[in-house]
Amino acid sequence: MSTIVIYKTKYGATKKYAEWIAEELGCDMVDAKDIKIDDILKYDTIIYGGGLYAEIINGVHMLTKNMDKLKDKKIAVFTTGLTPTDCRDYYDKMVIEKNFKLGVPENVKLFNYVGKMLVSELSLVHRTALKTLKKLMQGKENPTDMEKLLIELCDADGDFCDREAIADLIEYIR
Ligand SMILES: Cc1cc2nc3c(=O)[nH]c(=O)nc-3n(C[C@H](O)[C@H](O)[C@H](O)COP(=O)(O)O)c2cc1C
CATH class of the missing domain: 3.40.50.360 (Flavodoxin domain)
Known part of the structure:
Protein backbone atom coordinates (compact mmCIF):
# COMPACT_ATOMS: atom_id res chain seq x y z
CA MET A 1 0.00 0.00 0.00
CA MET A 117 -1.07 31.85 14.55
CA LEU A 118 1.79 34.12 15.49
CA VAL A 119 0.80 37.76 15.08
CA SER A 120 4.41 38.71 14.32
CA GLU A 121 4.39 36.38 11.27
CA LEU A 122 1.06 37.43 9.74
CA SER A 123 1.00 39.15 6.37
CA LEU A 124 -0.49 42.63 6.22
CA VAL A 125 -3.43 41.25 4.23
CA HIS A 126 -4.19 38.65 6.90
CA ARG A 127 -3.74 41.09 9.76
CA THR A 128 -6.16 43.48 8.07
CA ALA A 129 -8.66 40.69 7.33
CA LEU A 130 -8.69 39.62 10.98
CA LYS A 131 -9.12 43.24 12.16
CA THR A 132 -12.07 43.68 9.78
CA LEU A 133 -13.68 40.39 10.86
CA LYS A 134 -13.31 41.31 14.53
CA LYS A 135 -14.90 44.74 13.96
CA LEU A 136 -17.77 43.14 12.03
CA MET A 137 -18.47 40.63 14.81
CA GLN A 138 -18.17 43.26 17.53
CA GLY A 139 -20.73 45.38 15.68
CA LYS A 140 -23.41 42.67 15.99
CA GLU A 141 -26.19 43.44 18.45
CA ASN A 142 -26.70 39.88 19.66
CA PRO A 143 -23.63 37.88 18.65
CA THR A 144 -23.99 34.09 18.71
CA ASP A 145 -21.57 32.01 20.81
CA MET A 146 -19.66 31.22 17.61
CA GLU A 147 -19.37 34.91 16.76
CA LYS A 148 -18.13 35.64 20.30
CA LEU A 149 -15.55 32.88 19.90
CA LEU A 150 -14.45 34.32 16.55
CA ILE A 151 -13.85 37.72 18.19
CA GLU A 152 -11.55 36.00 20.70
CA LEU A 153 -9.79 33.93 18.03
CA CYS A 154 -8.94 37.04 16.01
CA ASP A 155 -6.52 37.93 18.83
CA ALA A 156 -4.98 34.45 19.16
CA ASP A 157 -1.21 34.47 19.25
C1 LIG B 1 -6.90 35.42 7.64
C2 LIG B 1 -7.02 34.18 8.46
C3 LIG B 1 -8.22 33.45 8.43
C4 LIG B 1 -8.36 32.30 9.21
N1 LIG B 1 -9.55 31.60 9.18
C5 LIG B 1 -9.71 30.53 9.99
C6 LIG B 1 -10.95 29.82 10.02
O1 LIG B 1 -11.88 30.10 9.28
N2 LIG B 1 -11.07 28.78 10.89
C7 LIG B 1 -10.06 28.41 11.73
O2 LIG B 1 -10.24 27.49 12.53
N3 LIG B 1 -8.84 29.04 11.70
C8 LIG B 1 -8.67 30.09 10.86
N4 LIG B 1 -7.45 30.73 10.79
C9 LIG B 1 -6.30 30.16 11.53
C10 LIG B 1 -5.42 29.30 10.61
O3 LIG B 1 -6.17 28.31 10.01
C11 LIG B 1 -4.30 28.65 11.43
O4 LIG B 1 -3.45 29.64 11.81
C12 LIG B 1 -3.63 27.49 10.69
O5 LIG B 1 -2.87 26.73 11.59
C13 LIG B 1 -2.74 27.98 9.57
O6 LIG B 1 -2.16 26.88 8.89
P1 LIG B 1 -0.86 27.04 7.96
O7 LIG B 1 0.16 27.76 8.78
O8 LIG B 1 -0.45 25.67 7.64
O9 LIG B 1 -1.30 27.79 6.75
C14 LIG B 1 -7.29 31.86 10.03
C15 LIG B 1 -6.08 32.59 10.02
C16 LIG B 1 -5.94 33.73 9.25
C17 LIG B 1 -4.64 34.45 9.29
Whole structure:
Protein backbone atom coordinates (compact mmCIF):
# COMPACT_ATOMS: atom_id res chain seq x y z
CA MET A 1 0.00 0.00 0.00
CA SER A 2 1.57 3.28 -1.07
CA THR A 3 0.71 6.41 0.87
CA ILE A 4 1.45 10.07 0.34
CA VAL A 5 0.94 13.12 2.52
CA ILE A 6 0.29 16.32 0.57
CA TYR A 7 0.20 19.63 2.38
CA LYS A 8 -0.41 23.28 1.67
CA THR A 9 0.73 25.77 4.28
CA LYS A 10 1.09 29.51 4.76
CA TYR A 11 2.72 29.74 8.17
CA GLY A 12 4.04 26.20 8.68
CA ALA A 13 1.41 24.64 10.96
CA THR A 14 0.08 22.20 8.36
CA LYS A 15 3.60 21.32 7.23
CA LYS A 16 4.49 20.43 10.80
CA TYR A 17 1.51 18.04 11.04
CA ALA A 18 2.33 16.61 7.59
CA GLU A 19 5.90 15.88 8.72
CA TRP A 20 4.67 14.17 11.89
CA ILE A 21 2.20 12.04 9.91
CA ALA A 22 4.77 11.09 7.23
CA GLU A 23 7.24 10.20 9.97
CA GLU A 24 4.73 7.98 11.80
CA LEU A 25 3.64 6.22 8.61
CA GLY A 26 7.07 6.15 6.96
CA CYS A 27 5.51 7.46 3.74
CA ASP A 28 6.16 10.11 1.08
CA MET A 29 5.38 13.77 1.76
CA VAL A 30 5.13 16.63 -0.73
CA ASP A 31 4.16 20.30 -0.89
CA ALA A 32 0.95 20.61 -2.94
CA LYS A 33 2.63 23.05 -5.30
CA ASP A 34 5.12 20.38 -6.32
CA ILE A 35 2.68 17.66 -7.37
CA LYS A 36 0.04 17.20 -10.06
CA ILE A 37 -3.09 15.08 -9.91
CA ASP A 38 -1.64 12.46 -12.27
CA ASP A 39 1.24 11.84 -9.87
CA ILE A 40 -1.17 11.55 -6.94
CA LEU A 41 -3.08 8.80 -8.77
CA LYS A 42 -0.08 6.50 -8.38
CA TYR A 43 -0.82 6.19 -4.64
CA ASP A 44 -3.46 3.98 -2.97
CA THR A 45 -3.85 6.19 0.09
CA ILE A 46 -3.83 9.97 -0.02
CA ILE A 47 -3.58 12.24 2.99
CA TYR A 48 -4.18 15.93 2.29
CA GLY A 49 -3.65 18.73 4.82
CA GLY A 50 -4.48 22.43 4.58
CA GLY A 51 -4.93 25.34 6.97
CA LEU A 52 -8.40 26.86 7.37
CA TYR A 53 -8.80 30.33 5.93
CA ALA A 54 -12.35 31.71 6.29
CA GLU A 55 -13.45 28.08 6.55
CA ILE A 56 -11.82 27.14 3.24
CA ILE A 57 -9.33 24.26 3.45
CA ASN A 58 -6.27 25.74 1.76
CA GLY A 59 -5.83 24.09 -1.65
CA VAL A 60 -8.25 21.20 -1.11
CA HIS A 61 -9.91 21.86 -4.48
CA MET A 62 -6.92 19.94 -5.89
CA LEU A 63 -8.78 16.87 -4.59
CA THR A 64 -12.41 17.98 -4.64
CA LYS A 65 -12.35 18.88 -8.32
CA ASN A 66 -10.87 15.45 -9.14
CA MET A 67 -13.10 13.25 -6.99
CA ASP A 68 -14.16 11.12 -9.96
CA LYS A 69 -10.51 10.19 -10.60
CA LEU A 70 -9.96 9.54 -6.89
CA LYS A 71 -13.05 7.48 -6.13
CA ASP A 72 -11.10 4.24 -5.53
CA LYS A 73 -8.54 5.81 -3.19
CA LYS A 74 -8.56 5.90 0.58
CA ILE A 75 -8.41 9.60 1.45
CA ALA A 76 -7.87 11.47 4.71
CA VAL A 77 -8.15 15.24 4.73
CA PHE A 78 -6.86 17.08 7.77
CA THR A 79 -7.29 20.73 8.55
CA THR A 80 -5.39 22.96 10.91
CA GLY A 81 -7.17 25.93 12.38
CA LEU A 82 -7.66 27.94 15.51
CA THR A 83 -11.23 26.90 16.21
CA PRO A 84 -11.24 24.41 19.11
CA THR A 85 -11.65 20.88 17.76
CA ASP A 86 -14.77 20.27 19.86
CA CYS A 87 -16.69 22.88 17.85
CA ARG A 88 -18.27 20.15 15.73
CA ASP A 89 -21.17 22.36 14.65
CA TYR A 90 -18.80 24.82 13.09
CA TYR A 91 -16.74 22.10 11.48
CA ASP A 92 -19.59 20.00 10.20
CA LYS A 93 -21.68 22.85 8.90
CA MET A 94 -19.39 25.60 7.72
CA VAL A 95 -16.19 23.77 6.82
CA ILE A 96 -17.87 20.77 5.20
CA GLU A 97 -20.48 22.86 3.38
CA LYS A 98 -17.91 25.25 1.97
CA ASN A 99 -15.38 22.62 0.86
CA PHE A 100 -17.53 19.61 -0.03
CA LYS A 101 -20.55 21.14 -1.72
CA LEU A 102 -21.90 17.70 -2.75
CA GLY A 103 -21.22 16.22 0.70
CA VAL A 104 -18.17 14.32 1.92
CA PRO A 105 -17.61 11.29 -0.36
CA GLU A 106 -17.60 7.86 1.33
CA ASN A 107 -13.90 7.32 0.66
CA VAL A 108 -12.93 10.58 2.40
CA LYS A 109 -12.53 11.03 6.15
CA LEU A 110 -11.90 14.40 7.79
CA PHE A 111 -9.70 15.22 10.76
CA ASN A 112 -9.20 18.60 12.37
CA TYR A 113 -6.27 19.81 14.43
CA VAL A 114 -5.40 23.01 16.21
CA GLY A 115 -2.71 24.97 14.37
CA LYS A 116 -0.81 28.14 15.05
CA MET A 117 -1.07 31.85 14.55
CA LEU A 118 1.79 34.12 15.49
CA VAL A 119 0.80 37.76 15.08
CA SER A 120 4.41 38.71 14.32
CA GLU A 121 4.39 36.38 11.27
CA LEU A 122 1.06 37.43 9.74
CA SER A 123 1.00 39.15 6.37
CA LEU A 124 -0.49 42.63 6.22
CA VAL A 125 -3.43 41.25 4.23
CA HIS A 126 -4.19 38.65 6.90
CA ARG A 127 -3.74 41.09 9.76
CA THR A 128 -6.16 43.48 8.07
CA ALA A 129 -8.66 40.69 7.33
CA LEU A 130 -8.69 39.62 10.98
CA LYS A 131 -9.12 43.24 12.16
CA THR A 132 -12.07 43.68 9.78
CA LEU A 133 -13.68 40.39 10.86
CA LYS A 134 -13.31 41.31 14.53
CA LYS A 135 -14.90 44.74 13.96
CA LEU A 136 -17.77 43.14 12.03
CA MET A 137 -18.47 40.63 14.81
CA GLN A 138 -18.17 43.26 17.53
CA GLY A 139 -20.73 45.38 15.68
CA LYS A 140 -23.41 42.67 15.99
CA GLU A 141 -26.19 43.44 18.45
CA ASN A 142 -26.70 39.88 19.66
CA PRO A 143 -23.63 37.88 18.65
CA THR A 144 -23.99 34.09 18.71
CA ASP A 145 -21.57 32.01 20.81
CA MET A 146 -19.66 31.22 17.61
CA GLU A 147 -19.37 34.91 16.76
CA LYS A 148 -18.13 35.64 20.30
CA LEU A 149 -15.55 32.88 19.90
CA LEU A 150 -14.45 34.32 16.55
CA ILE A 151 -13.85 37.72 18.19
CA GLU A 152 -11.55 36.00 20.70
CA LEU A 153 -9.79 33.93 18.03
CA CYS A 154 -8.94 37.04 16.01
CA ASP A 155 -6.52 37.93 18.83
CA ALA A 156 -4.98 34.45 19.16
CA ASP A 157 -1.21 34.47 19.25
CA GLY A 158 0.56 31.16 19.71
CA ASP A 159 1.58 27.76 18.41
CA PHE A 160 -0.97 25.15 19.52
CA CYS A 161 0.18 22.28 17.25
CA ASP A 162 0.05 18.96 19.08
CA ARG A 163 1.73 15.83 17.74
CA GLU A 164 -0.42 13.53 19.88
CA ALA A 165 -3.54 14.74 18.12
CA ILE A 166 -2.65 12.84 14.92
CA ALA A 167 -3.24 9.46 16.59
CA ASP A 168 -6.79 9.23 15.13
CA LEU A 169 -5.59 9.74 11.56
CA ILE A 170 -2.68 7.31 11.97
CA GLU A 171 -5.05 4.65 13.30
CA TYR A 172 -7.46 5.25 10.41
CA ILE A 173 -4.70 4.90 7.79
CA ARG A 174 -3.16 1.81 9.38
C1 LIG B 1 -6.90 35.42 7.64
C2 LIG B 1 -7.02 34.18 8.46
C3 LIG B 1 -8.22 33.45 8.43
C4 LIG B 1 -8.36 32.30 9.21
N1 LIG B 1 -9.55 31.60 9.18
C5 LIG B 1 -9.71 30.53 9.99
C6 LIG B 1 -10.95 29.82 10.02
O1 LIG B 1 -11.88 30.10 9.28
N2 LIG B 1 -11.07 28.78 10.89
C7 LIG B 1 -10.06 28.41 11.73
O2 LIG B 1 -10.24 27.49 12.53
N3 LIG B 1 -8.84 29.04 11.70
C8 LIG B 1 -8.67 30.09 10.86
N4 LIG B 1 -7.45 30.73 10.79
C9 LIG B 1 -6.30 30.16 11.53
C10 LIG B 1 -5.42 29.30 10.61
O3 LIG B 1 -6.17 28.31 10.01
C11 LIG B 1 -4.30 28.65 11.43
O4 LIG B 1 -3.45 29.64 11.81
C12 LIG B 1 -3.63 27.49 10.69
O5 LIG B 1 -2.87 26.73 11.59
C13 LIG B 1 -2.74 27.98 9.57
O6 LIG B 1 -2.16 26.88 8.89
P1 LIG B 1 -0.86 27.04 7.96
O7 LIG B 1 0.16 27.76 8.78
O8 LIG B 1 -0.45 25.67 7.64
O9 LIG B 1 -1.30 27.79 6.75
C14 LIG B 1 -7.29 31.86 10.03
C15 LIG B 1 -6.08 32.59 10.02
C16 LIG B 1 -5.94 33.73 9.25
C17 LIG B 1 -4.64 34.45 9.29
